Amino acid sequence: MVLLGRLKPGTALESRRVVHVFPLLPDAQALAVLTPLCGERLPVEDMQWLPGMTGMPCEPCLMRNGRAATQAPPCGFGTPPPPRRDPTVSAYQRRLLGGTAPSAGPDLTW
Template structure:
C-alpha cells in the first residue's frame, strides 16, 4: 500500500465535501459527556437523538441547520402514516434558519406544530401540499393579468 501525502488544499476540499453531506448538526449531553454529530437529514437527526436516549435516560439533545450554512432552507414533512387520517396528512413547509436550534417539534409556515417522531420527511413534489403553507411561502407570487380589449 502506498501512503499519499494530503496537501492542505486537498484536505480543505475533503472537509468541504463532508460538510455539504452533513448540513444538520445534533448536539447533546449523553452520560455526562457533550456529543456532537453531523447528519444529512432531519430523519437522521431524530435517529441520532433516539439512539442517545437509548444509552442514557437522562440524555438531552437538540438539532439545527449548521450555522455556517449559506442560506435558510425549506424542508417538507407530513404526519407519518397511521398517526392520523389521510386527509390530515398534508405536506407542510418548515423553514430552517442556519443556527436556529430545534428540540422535539417544528412549526410549519402555516403554524401547525409537528413533533419529530410523528413526521414523515418528503422530497420536493411528494404529497398533497398544505395550502396555507404554500400561501405563506416566500416564493414569488405570479399574477395572471387579463388583456384589456
C-alpha cells in the same frame, strides 16, 4: 432553505397528511415540536421527511412561503378571465352567429 414533511402513516387521518413547509432553523435538531409556515405544531417523531414535493400540499404553508411565491412564474393574476359561454346556446347556434352568442337569460327568443 426549507424542509418538506408530513405526518407519518398511521399517526393521523389520511386527509391530515398534507405536505408542510418548514423553515430550516439552526436549532431544529434540538426541538421536539416543529412549527411549519401554516402555524400548526407538529411533533418531530411523527414526521415523514420528503426529498421533494410529493402528495397533497398544505395550502396555508404554500400561501405563506414568500420565497416560492416570488420565484414562481407569472400565473395570470390581474388578467381578465376568458369569456364564459352561455350554456343555453348550442354549438350549432354559435356557428350560425359566427362564434358569438348574445348574453341573455334562460328566456332566449330568436
